[in-house]
Amino acid sequence: MSMVSQRPRNARGRVAALRVMTWALVLLTAIAPVSAADWPMSNYDPINSRNQPAETTLSPTTVSRLAPVYTVTTGGDNWATPVVVGEAVYMPDASGKLWKFDRHSGKVLWSHSVSEYNGVANSAVRTSVVVTEGLVIFGDRSGANMIAIDETTGERRWITRLDEHPAAQVTGSPIVVGNRLYVGVSSTEGSKFVKDRKATSNFRGSLVALDSQSGKIVWKTWTMPDNGGQLDSWSGGAIISVPGANVEKGIIYFGTDHHYSQPESVTACLMAAPDDWNPACYPAEARFNAITAVDMATGQPRWTFFGSGARVWEMACGELPRVTYPFPLHGIGHAADVRVCPPPNDFLNWAFAAGSPQLYSATIGGRKREVVGIAQKSGVYWAFDAETGEVLWHTLVGPWSEPGGLTWGAAYDGQRLYVALTNLEHVPHRLTSGQAVTGGSWAALDPATGKILWQTGDPQNAAAYAAPVVANGVVYVGSMASSGDQMYALAAATGKVLWRFAAGGSVATHPVVADGRVYWGSGFSLFGGTSHNKLYVFGLDGK
Template sequence: MDGMGNINIDVLHSESPASALYDLHCAECHDNPTGRVPPRASLRYRPAEGVYQALLSGGAMAPMAAGLSDHELKSLVKLLTGREPREIKDPRENLCASRGANNRVLSGDWVSTHGDVRGRRFRDIPELSSQSLDRLKLKWSYAYPGGASGPATTAGKTVYLAGTGYVIALNADAGCADWAYPTEGRIVRAATVAAIASEPVGEDKALPSGIVVFGDDSGTVVALDASSGSMFWQVNVASHVLARITAAPTVHDDIVYVPVSSMEDPLTHDGNYVCCSSRGGVAAIELKSGKLLWKQEHIVAPLAALGTGAGGDSNHRAAGPLAAEYGGSHFQQGPAGASTYTPLTIDSKRGVVYATTAEEYGFTGATGPYSVVAYDLKSGARKWQTSLMPHPKERARICAKLETDCRNLFSTGTSALLHPLSDKEDILVVAQKSGVVHGLDPANDGTILWSTQVAEGGDLGGVMYGMASDAEKIYVPIADVDSPQGLFTGSLAALDPATGKIIWRTPPPRPACNWNKENCISGQVAAVTVVSDMVFTGFWDGFVRVYSSEEGRLLKEIDTAIEYKAVNGVAHGGQVSGYPVTVGKDAVYITSGASSILKPGNALLVYSLDGN
């Protein structure tokens, strides 16, 4: 693995006992994949712990692994993923002595990844401000089983999170587990908590008071009773073998809106893989029944063969072999791509759900990728789409300055943020990996009102995961971890929502990794969270830094990449990535080590005033 976490694929072809085991037990299917069998190359992008669980008794691959020792299983996992699987402790060993009352969603709970359906990631808590920040102390910590997958969400006195192999409900006061739901080797990043909004009548009176909803890497959405962890319903919304649900669903008016993505993206760089056919999209499910209401793919053009002499729709046939920078001859079908990796945003005023989309695989020029797409909440009809792809000449100019294949660079890196300009007017804000933030008019079919370059940008992202806003500003975290100059790596910018002008920008922090000083990077590959007059944000050097929302002054630094005595053993912090900071009524929850390759961890850190 190199300094950016890229796996050395030479291990896939090594002559070793593990390679012989693979040939005997696995190659027949994974070297000749059909149906829902993933190709071998895709396994190196899966967590080692998930592959290990699939091989154990009860896992999907257990029959093929029958008779192998634990040492042999782990050698197979290392061969396929490049990593040793970490120990996965059963969270049910730390159950609470008694389970609390029925879990109910209360006003102000942080029930979803972004904290609200508009994607603003903001809470105004008078007791927690810059004046009381010094009183913020660690109350307790928890060791995610295996590794941290994503952020915590809260409802009432319960904290919900996903670790390797489990979705877990923790008591917010003590950190013991109310329940733990085994995910049977499936990868779950985060969960959303919801309550039935409509007044229950008849049989509906038996519905749970709270429902936990999440998606997994098989394209399946699962709903659990929030109080007991028992299965309520499940439904598959994406059948492609490489389809997955990366972000937690967004729930609005008793409908679950699910973003669909794919893990076909990394295989676009593999010349041995015949690419590509997966597509991102949105699905809508009835919360109380699990009934699929509608489903849309972002790319509507039919899948066709690509390349000279290929069959299929002539509108999607390349005029000649695709350029080498787009992957060359192994792009044999398309259009494909346009995954949605981040949570969806709801605009109840206009009756639409917004999805942001990533790159197209192969560059046929199809509509859908690199865009913001608005769908009708009820019917799923596409209301409008705004492409954020620059004009070809401008795109070529930008790409010439960077080390990039110019395919992933212009993907949207964040969810859409719906910010109120007044009681009547809103603006929709979205950012790209190229480092550009755009303000769109949601009342005028997504017309671009302003665009601001805040970062140099790169394939690993100029701006990633999510921005935040309070009444006055949009707060933009700068990643730029693969920036050639690093001018803005790790800085934080505050923009005027109406004009996009930069109000202030923090200087990049000095990288301070406590595990590796030589290859340390302090980019913000994480969404920011605004609490009262403070901006909390996570960094690749393991720190959470807190800034003043007024002028960007640094208020506090927390090095999370250390060892913690947790309520269930020992927790290890790491890089702070993804969606690390969520806020309850009386606590701040920091996830350290999720969405990380260089320094993964498994720590949930719970801070409160005076540690009470």
């Protein structure tokens, strides 16, 4: 049974596709090359590589000499990855302040509260900024606003509200391609369905494209069918993380979270189906627990892959014993230890919400394929044909646990994919080496087959919530440990620990590598983590 939905193209569709291709070629010429000294957006580039390809100073033979050059004290925990452009570092903190530092000395050049820009008291930013054409652009958690400020002065240039729903927010960093911004809209309501199975909502997730200079919305694509504003109809499908772009093909990709509710007619259709699953019960517009590809120019969906049998997220079952169950629930793969509830309320988490898609090329089955890969909360990493949505491979890296097995996506350096397995609930399992662990771990995957090449457990058996970053043969990973070491550098080829550092607080964000230095924030108090308010800048021998 295919889980990819597509619409046939008619003549008008082919004309539209030609226009998209032409527009994409224009974009290709509009994208300036990234300097070796820069890291202009959260994941370095629109393909979410999290790889600094121009790094030459830091390597497997030199990284053990990393030491702090300077530290900056921020106003709170550091959830977002810093961005480095030109002579400056830009970073928000959890207290609601946005900072600009001199990259060489750490001197504060300006700082502003987010509330100054949106007029909402106690506003905060979870996302990294993107710096483009003299603007610093970011999304807030108080009204789902995108805000652009002047790179030099910090003064507001424009503000655009993406969604009028009172629960809407922006939790995933934007990407920029040419003069277009792409960003997802998520919701504060997901957590209430954990506490109350009878909770109601009419929020719908969406992906939004904006003109980066004016803030004007170019298009908006919903992840759920129109609910007419009604409660207990369609709701959910939040986009929590960063979208990815294949500029050559003119396609944007994004992952979605669970849906919160659905019409009673859909529930009845599912209950009447064998094994409580019939894809015909769902319209094509229901794009939850899924990865979706849309046209960059228009937002028109190209294809959608659903990660499992559809399930309304209802946490009414409580804790049940972990049992061996077919993986995933309706199809492909391995056996896994999971937590299950009686249908239709199984407790499996097949959301793609926290996985930012990686775009790359690989030789698969004897021919070159354009691939989009994405991490799933189930603990599985998936690879698809970037144009058709065909499943190329999938690998179970480790057990699922709340808030997710694989979160925030991978890093890719042209040789391997690198992922972090969170394991916040400390589920006992074994790595490919046979080592028994109860904490998080990091792994390298073959990009053509998904084979696990190596795994390294967190040395303190703490959770591993931060995404990896790779540069010149070194993988940088963070730990949720409350004490001891929280920052590590691993050999990309083997996973061997080459360097470690006690950051003073839990680390839940990935660093930036630029021109021989590593910029890395510490402090994360959620999920049992430890607060801290330092941005560390490392160099060889502290220089």
